[in-house]
Amino acid sequence: MKLLKDILFKVAIQSVVGSTEVSVEAIHFNSQKIVENDVFVAIKGSTTNGHTYIKSAIEKGAIVVVCEVLPEQIETAVTYIEVASSSRALAIMASNFYGNPSQNLKLVGVTGTNGKTTIATLLYQLFKKAGYKVGLLSTVVVKVDNKDFKATHTTPDSLSINRYLKEMNNEGVAFCFMEVSSHGIHQNRTEGLQFEGGVFTNLSHDHLDYHDTFAAYRDVKKRFFDQLPKQAFALVNTDDKNGAVMLQNTAAKKYTYALKSYADYTAQILENSFNGLLLKIDGSEVWTRLVGDFNAYNVLAIFATAELLGLEKVEVLRLISELKSVSGRFQYFISDNKITAIVDYAHTPDALKNVLETINSIRTKNEELITVVGCGGDRDATKRPKMGHIASALSTKVVFTSDNPRSEVPEAIIKDIENGVEPQNFKKTLSITDREQAIKTACQLANSGDIILIAGKGHETYQDINGMRFDFDDYKTVEKILKQLQK
Ligand SMILES: CC(=O)N[C@H]1[C@@H](OP(=O)(O)OP(=O)(O)OC[C@H]2O[C@@H](n3ccc(=O)[nH]c3=O)[C@H](O)[C@@H]2O)O[C@H](CO)[C@@H](O)[C@@H]1O[C@H](C)C(=O)N[C@@H](C)C(=O)N[C@H](CCC(=O)O)C(=O)O
Ligand SMILES: Nc1ncnc2c1ncn2[C@@H]1O[C@H](COP(=O)(O)OP(=O)(O)OP(=O)(O)O)[C@@H](O)[C@H]1O
Ligand SMILES: N[C@H](CCC[C@H](N)C(=O)O)C(=O)O
Ligand SMILES: [Mg+2]
DSSP, rough: EEEHHHTTTOOOEEEHHHHHHEEEEESSSSGGGOOTTTTOOOOOSSSBBBBGGGGHHHHHHHOOOEEEEEOSSSSSTTTEEEEEEHHHHHHHHHHHHHGGGGGGGGEOOOOOOHHHHHHHHHHHHHHTTTTTOOEEEEEEEEEEEEEEEESSSSSHHHHHHHHHHHHHHTOOOOOOEEEEHHHHTTTTTTTOOOOOOEEOOOOOSSOOOHHSHHHHHHHHHHHHHTTTTTTTTEEETTTTTTTHHHTTTSSEEEEEEESSOOEEEEOOOEETTTEEEEEEEEEEOOOOOOOSHHHHHHHHHOOOOOOTTTHHHHHHHHHHTTTTOOTTTEEEHHHHHEEEEEEEEEHHHHHHHHHHHHHHSOOOOSOOOEEOOOTTTOTTTTTHHHHHHHHHHHHHEEOOSSSBBBTTOOOHHHHHHHTTTTTGGGGEEEOOHHHHHHHHHHHHHTTTEEEEEEESTTOOOEEEEETTTEEOHHHHHHHHHHHHHHO
């Protein structure tokens, strides 16, 4: 049990009805989870309004209600806390409730359109290899040192974040690397956390369904840097023009990294092949198994972050050469009949362009590049024709297919993608809704030496169709089909 007064510390309260000297069991923002003596935080969401569930939360046993608008009917046995932002109050209360766990470890947030999972995961790997206990909050998995938890979001809700951080405290974790998504910042999921540093990767088209305009999307990312304290570091990629924007109003110590322009941390690509990248970082050569120009940025960001967190340069370079690729990020194998199959999580126009350009820069002219790609439903529809254009312009053949259609009709999503294909590329494309059939067709089209790229779902092990999750794994599917076809 915790005293309400204590968990309200630093919450900007507008009014209180009732006593704050009550002991509470747990905090929830979903009325369905409420039991006796809990706090219910009512949040205005994107599909429904948590305030309409106040009555039902009280019936289930809530003794405290945190809300933006006080209900008309006040129960005398309940304490009401009126705040300007329930989601912000929730984040601060969550931190207090779990004993401000972010203050007991070094927490680094990684934000940007692409590269967050790669950077956060590789930092986790690197610091583990350096001998520390480490935590990770990522799209793929949550790790409390060696313990794995299923990830539901890129950036979990503030209660879950603080619960995981508390577990990390209990395990003696020294460093935690977390992805900070734009939804996470906008919904105040990271509010009240004490960050040791923030890393910005890049900014390109994504989530314009949610943020309305690119400027709004950029400003949400910037808010993360605006909130960093002065003892923290802000490390940004200045080859991306928005890197400088992120630093405009931050109080944190400013550091830059870049491959093409002057920066605090720079690198040169000496070699780029299917076996990996040879880089020159800060005058020293380092070999990494990661493939593609974009990974040079990720490796450089990792190098700089590790140095800023106090690791020795020589050790960092040695550890970088031991890092393995992240699940579903340029994950590939070569079949017995020499077809290369690559599974990659490129689900934005920019990521798709980068991955295709990387493959084109390391393949020879007589090898075909066959791409299988789709777009998710109930997500930014304006990226669809862009991805259709990029896939068809940069591949020799393309099979458009379904990703996670969610509540949308897959054929309608595919139509949107096809609308971006220019007439000169019509002949290269075909569309097959069933993802397994699409992958099979790509495999049948491929000859020895050719490359198949399956983009968009990376590590995902399901396909979300109408709210139902069906088992589906791009990597296992292509592996199985290529084996079958060899027989
Ligand atoms: C659009 C969006 O981000 N939605 C998130 C949001 O839910 P919401 O605003 O839709 O909530 P709502 O359903 O309208 O409900 C409003 C409130 O009423 C409450 N409620 C509802 C029903 C009930 O019976 N009782 C009750 O109390 C809900 O618990 C909620 O507090 O808050 C929820 C709790 O934190 C999130 O789980 C949910 O994520 C949804 C599932 C989602 O798909 N989010 C994606 C888009 C997302 O966040 N993605 C980013 C990554 C993006 C990237 O890769 O860059 C991420 O960080 O994962
Ligand atoms: N630094 C980078 N710049 C551009 N593209 C990248 C970069 N790093 C990775 N990518 C591409 O973006 C895809 C997604 O990478 P990653 O999962 O690391 O990004 P993310 O930011 O975590 O994405 P999400 O928003 O879905 O969590 C990769 O599969 C790759 O194609
Ligand atoms: N984190 C991203 C992942 C998209 C992956 C893609 N497979 C899809 O389902 O759209 C999002 O929620 O937009
Ligand atoms: Mg991610």
